[in-house]
Amino acid sequence: MKIEEIYQLYTKHFLVDTDTRTIRNHTLFFALKGDNFNGNNFTKEALKQGADYAIVDEESHSHEPNIILVDDVLETLQKLANHHRKVLNIPIIGLTGSNGKTTTKELINAVLKTKYKTTATKGNLNNHIGVPLTLLSMTPETEIGIVEMGANHKKEIEFLCTLCEPDFGYITNFGKAHLEGFGGIKGVIEAKSELYTYLKENGKIAFINPQDAVQVEKTINIKSISFNNNLQFLEVNPFVKLSLNSKSVQSNLIGKYNYTNIAAACTIGSYFKVSDTDIKDGIENYTPENNRSQIILKTVNKVILDAYNANPTSMKAALENFEAIKEENKTVILGDMFELGKTSIEEHQNIVDLVAQLHFNNCFFVGENFYQTKTKNNAYKTFEELLLHLKNNPLKQQSILIKGSRGMRLERLLEIIN
Template sequence: MNIEALYNLYSQHYLVDTDTRNIRKNTIFFALKGANFNGNKFAEEALSKGALYCVVDEEKYKTSESIIVVDDVLKTLQELSNFHRKKLNIPIISLTGSNGKTTTKELINIVLKEKFITNATKGNLNNHIGVPLTLLSMTPKTEIGIVEMGANHHKEIAFLSTIAEPDYGYITNFGKAHLEGFGSVEGVIEAKSELYDFLISNHKKIFVNQYDPIQVEKTKNANVIFLENSISFVSASPNVNVRLNAINIQTNLIGKYNYNNIACAITIGKYFGISDEKIKKAIESYISENNRSQVLKIGSNDVVLDAYNANPTSMRAALESFDQQLSNGKNKVVILGDMFELGDTSNKEHQEIVDLSNSLSFQKVFLIGEHFYQTDIESNNLKFSNFENFKDYLIQYDINDSNILIKGSRGMALERTLNFLN
């Protein structure tokens, strides 16, 4: 079956699923394969749960006329999403960067929703599977699409750009993330700039933070839209407060590092004709979740939970921001988990974070994970080779009446700490 014929089936309901645990009625099930699973085996189950069609790439699983055999399910999913993107003929905004992608995407989405029917990447479905699924979740009713792109190797952003074919793009920043795959910060810049390369070669527009010299240099020959100069930073104690012209916007986000994320959303909102008042309403309504800079009250403790991801750049920004926040008379306690995918630089980067922590005004620093366990620490701080050992400590020694920052890579799952705080 060719893509156009498959698209005719898809366009009956504009539904696609890849997991039989969450099958929707009238969907098309794409039987993806992974290192430890073969989606082909679940084709009949998908049909029994309400799927209209299944796409497989092994002939032996074609047990029904509703099961379509292709050469490669993943490639077909990607081709279908690009075919659909062309049919939609709507503005697509893509963004990438080392830190802040998801928060920026959510802010852009909530602002544009004040005027348009939007569809944005769910969570962090931003890879070679997530981007196609994001595009295929859009319908003819969608007026603007917002597509987040992630990568840990070269050429990934370039490939995702050919699928999404964005009209606008934004790179949040270039930081020390996925160094194992990119090799160096220079490698990060080169890889993330693949989005710039696509937009420039296709004569599209780029939103640029004019205060980032790397972004300015990379886009000097591009059609750029600079961040609004009518936006100013007011304070971040504890929440970020910005001013848009004469309007004060008090956000629910913490950390001065979120200022650029907010400024980008405001700029894109104004570009698409959203009024200052509606931008204020939208941004003030946004509350971070999913372990991303969440502010929580746990017993007598005020907790900043930022345990979704971590790299040296975001870790440094979080520590410096936490240090600058008002203490309200409480101790400041930092709980840090290992940063992953740093390759040969791992020991150096973890030690630098420890040294930074020692130089700031924290009463206690807890370091968790094999990488942090190899670092040299000051006597008033503690390190644990794994979370279980840290948990045993927490059970025995309560942390009370403190401001607590919890940050680490996703694999550390430091949100588990909340279960042991009073």
């Protein structure tokens, strides 16, 4: 069956699903394959639960009514998404970067949705499957799409751009993330800049932070829009406060590093003629969640939970910001940073050395990488060892920064912190 024919089936309800655990009535079920699963095996279940059609790529599963056999389910999903993007013909903002992608995407959406009907990437569904699903979640009512694009190897952003064909692009920054896959910071810059290459080759527009020398250099020959000149950083204690055309904006985001994320959202909002009042409302009504820079008040302690992800760049920024916050008693609990390749121990040691220079009451490190560093502070090889220590030696009257890579799942500490 041709993509155009599948598209006609899709447009009846504009629904696509890939997981029978969250199947919706009248959806198209795409039987994707992974290392540990084969969606073809769940085709009957998908139809039983309400899917109108199932797309499979194994002939043995194609002999039931309403089953469509294709050569490759994933490729079909991607082609369908790109076809839909072309039919919609709406402005698409493509977003990537080493740190702050998801927060910036949420902020942009919070600002733009005050005036437009927007559809943005849910969570961090930003890969070769997530981007097509984001595009296919857009309906004829969508006026602006916001697509987050992630990568841990070169050429991934290039490919994702061919799917979503962004009219605008923004790269949050170039940091020490996924160094193992990119082969170092130079590789990070090359990979993320694949978005710039697409924008240049297609005559599209880049939003840039003029304080980022790499962004300025890489966009010399590209149509670009710099951050709004009427934006001014005011303070962070602990939340970022700024002014927009002399209008005070109080965010719910901690850390000065979040100012550029807010500035990008304000700039994009201004470009799309969102009023200053609506931009202010959008920023002030956005509250981070899902373990991203959340402030959680416990019985006797205050926790800054930033346990969604971590790399050397974001870890350094979080620590320096935490030191600058006006609090009496400060404790840091840091978990391993992943995907750093050969530089892993060096980068973990750099963080340990930085912590030694800062002024915290207590410092705890957890994970095999931190455990191998030279530190006089409390280092624990496993999460369970740290958990036991904190149970037996509870923290009291502390402001606590918890940060680590997603795989460390440090949010589990909330259960024993009072």
